[in-house]
Amino acid sequence: MTARGGLHPSLVHHIVNSLGWSELRPSQSAAMEPLLQGSDALLLAPTAGGKTEAAVFPLLSRMTAEGWTAPSVIYVAPLKALLNNLLPRLETYTGWLGRRAGLWHGDITSRRRARLLHEPPDLLLTTPESLESMLVSTKVDHVRWFGGLHAVVVDEVHAFAGDDRGWHLLAVLERLARIAGRPVQRVGLSATVGNPDELLRWLQGTGRRPGRVVAPDTGSGRQEAQVGLDHVGSVANAAKVIAALHQGEKRLVFCDSRRLVEELGAALRARGVTTFLSHASLSADERRRAEQAFAETRDCVIVSTSTLELGIDVGDLDRVIQINAPSSVAAFLQRLGRTGRRPGGTRNCLFLGLNEAGTLAATGLALLWSRGWVEPVQPPPDPRHIVAQQILALCLQEHQVGARLWAEWWRGLGPFGTSAESIVRHLVEQGYLDSDGGMLFIGPEAERRYGHRHFMELTTSFTAMPEFTVLCGREEIGRTDPALLSERVDGPRLLLLAGRSWRVTWTDWKRRRCHVEPADGGGKARWTSPVTGGASFTLAQAVRSVLLGEDPPVRLTQRAEALLTTLREQAVDIVHPGGSVITRVGNDVRWWTWAGHRANATLAATLDDVADAGQRVEDFSIRLRSDLTPRMWKAALTSALERLRLPAPSEEALRGLKYSDALPRHLAEATLSARLADLPGATRILKNPTHISPAL
Incomplete structure (x- = not known):
């Protein structure tokens, strides 16, 4: 390896002699030129594909060559545990060049923060929420801290872009760029996504810098995966299977709820399996102990929610097991990528279905994966509540802001254009902001609602359930x-x-x-989670394809094959290869759309004249009026094709939208309605033929 690619000679020396690398990986080499030239970039590579080094090595080289002052690079990640895991590596890399890395998030003690404030690191590892807390803090000199900022690395950028944390992050980055007085280079790191060019444009915000997607080499080095599926029927049976299979190996089991993690963990321990747990409601010390013990043990199991999906190092894994199915193909790819890292290893995953719905969802997801399909990352539309939060945070940061100058901080970013003026007026009218002499500043209502603990509630974009x-x-x-x-x-x-x-x-x-x-046993676990949507349109359609006879190319156990055969026999009347189906069983009339949660919510709202009022939206069907006739259906369908209605949000959903109380009610409802809807999916179903049961 030589320095001709632009990397600093000292860095090249240590890459060769300290890391023992003779060459960079192809994706790392491809990232060097655009990053050294100051371009924005989205670096795509599988888990453990070297994305961190691909981003950090050229930025450290520029930092040294151009004499950047500390802190000049911010490294943002979605999880504190991921930042904790990265810190030793980044301390090593910065130390090679006489620079320093530092960590700032909610678990960092006040003494360590004071030390960082006194002597800022060159590379700061943090979260969007901690960046916000620094911006609104009276203890942080914003110009000193962020005036030398040149670049931001956003790890697991897809995890941000898919929810409101992404909008929050983009808004904070615009504020940082204004403080720095220069365009800030943005580098996103991600596993495979379905729309990389769109994701890069989203990450760039209002920036007009050159940008490049750097994708991995997908040639002959690509690893195949061994994927299996079993239907076990219960948590107890899942524990029995996991305890019996792959003894002597290190197994990572993913569950998509904290309650399930606890129940399965307890069941495995009852069977004498060395078991560790990880989820967001365990203390930081408890999680660290479990992850460290797991990394150092061979014959063991760690049961986790998605907290271990995003690249946290827990050593070499032998097996990944998925209980039921994850929410997306992208999440499955992240989890699959935790295995097969050792030379000669093969990536693998075993799905264990706890019930019919879980097994069916796993078959649909496996089918999508086999087709090479990955979800596009779609930022949630109309983040008006984030606009309200950001305006309040800016007034805290600057103490007062010109009533007509606030928009300059975001330079027209997405929702921060002229449409945000009505939100500012509402904030003033309701006392969240005071206005005097053409200036805006924090008002008594914001003090009352958010002023506790130095406005800590204003630093996050999500609602934390009380615990x-x-x-x-x-x-x-x-x-x-x-x-x-x-x-x-x-x-x-x-x-x-x-x-x-x-x-x-x-x-x-x-x-x-x-x-x-x-206690000896008998404990109970439960957590209240925010209301979320169910299956996507694409996943629901994949399940329909499975029921129509398409098999996912994965290894099915005899139990899984038997259940699939039974489900297909039971579904003869509710799936049709030529379109959707309306059935009647007694007074239960259903339209089997196989359209997913959001499309069905849109269809139920649009067809309110013939849909059963007050029904709970489901993934695969919509309940219709028991007196429905073919003539009524035809008239309703004709009307629906002319106009689609957005679903009305529930009071529970409104309460779950953080800062909705800082919006006019009609804007809060409009924000949620747009997020509950799937207009393209609903339109596709309406345009497809509908087969009506003779019993109707």
Whole structure:
């Protein structure tokens, strides 16, 4: 390896002699030229594909060659655990050039933060929420800290772009660029996505810099994957299968709820399996201990939510097991990519279906994966609530902002254009902002709603569900849903947390703490989660294809094959190769759309004259009026093709939209309605033939 590609000679020396690399990987080499030239970029590579080095090596070389002052590079990631995991590597790389890396997030002590404020690092690892807290803090000199900013690396950028954290991040980056007084180079790191060019344009925000998508070499070095599917029917049976299979190997099991992680973890331990757990409601120390122990042990299992999906190093894995199905093909690819890293290894995943729905979803997802399809990353539309949050945060940051100058901070970014003026007026009218002499500043209503703990509530774009801290002595175990502490029980109140049962000895309602002691068993786990949509249009259509006879090219066990045969026989009347189906069973009339949650919500709202009022939206069907006739259906269909209606949000959904109270109600409802809808999917179903049961 030589320095002719533009990397600093000292960096090249250490890459060769300290890392032992004779060459960079193809994707790393491809990233050198655009990043050294200052272009924005989206670097795509599988998990453990060297994306961090591909981004950091050229930026460190520029930092040294051009004499950037600290901090000049910010490295943003969606998880604190991922940042913790990256810090030692980045400290090593910066140290080779006489530079420093530092970490700032919610778990960093005030003493360590004070040290960073006194001596800023050259490369700062942080989260969008921590960046926001620094911007609104009176302790941080914004110009000193961000005046030397030249580049931002956004790790797992797809995880941001798919929800409101992405809009929050983009808005914060625009504010940082204005403080720096220069365009800031933006580098996104991601696994495979379905629309990389669109994702790069989104990441660039209002920037007009050159941009390039750097994709991995997909030639002969591509690894095949061994994917299997079994229907086990229950958590107890899943534990039995996992305990019996692959003994002596290191297994990572993904579940898509914290409750399921706890139940499966407890069931595995009851079978004598060395088991560790990881999810967001465990304490940071508990998660770190589990992840470290797992990394150092061979014959063991770690059960996790998506917290271990995003590249956190837990050592070489032998197996990945997925309970039911993840929410997307992209998530499956991330999880699959945790295996097969050793020379000669093969990527693998075993799906274990706990019920018919879970097994069917897994077959549909496996079918999409086999087709090479990956979801496009779509930022949620109309983030008006983020506009309200950002305007309030800017007033905290600057203390006062010109009533006609606030928009200059975002330079017309997406929702921050002229349409945001009505939001500013509402904030002033409702007392969130005060206005005096053409200036805006924080008002009494914002103080009342968000002023607790120095406006910490204004630093995040998502609503955190209320939880109680669980303590055994002085040791924090994690957090639990308060409903478990208030519901009526006979006998002792038992919790399940960290895979162990605990007896509640005392609950401190004022301080939101509960004290526990170990129990022999019988603990219960539960958390309240925000309302989310179900299956996508594409996944629902894939499930339909499976029921029509298309097999995913994965290894099915006899149990899975038997269930699939039964489900196909049962679905004869509800799936049709030529379109959708309307059936009647007694008074139950259903339109089997196979359109997914959001398209069905759109169709139910549009067909309100013939849809059963008050029904809960489902993924595969819509319940229609019991007195429906073919003539009524034809008239309703003709009307629906002329205009589609957006679904009306529930009060629960409005409460779950953070900062919705800072918006006029009609704008909050419009924001949620746009997010609940799938207009293209609904249109496709309406235009396809509908086959009506003779019983109608």
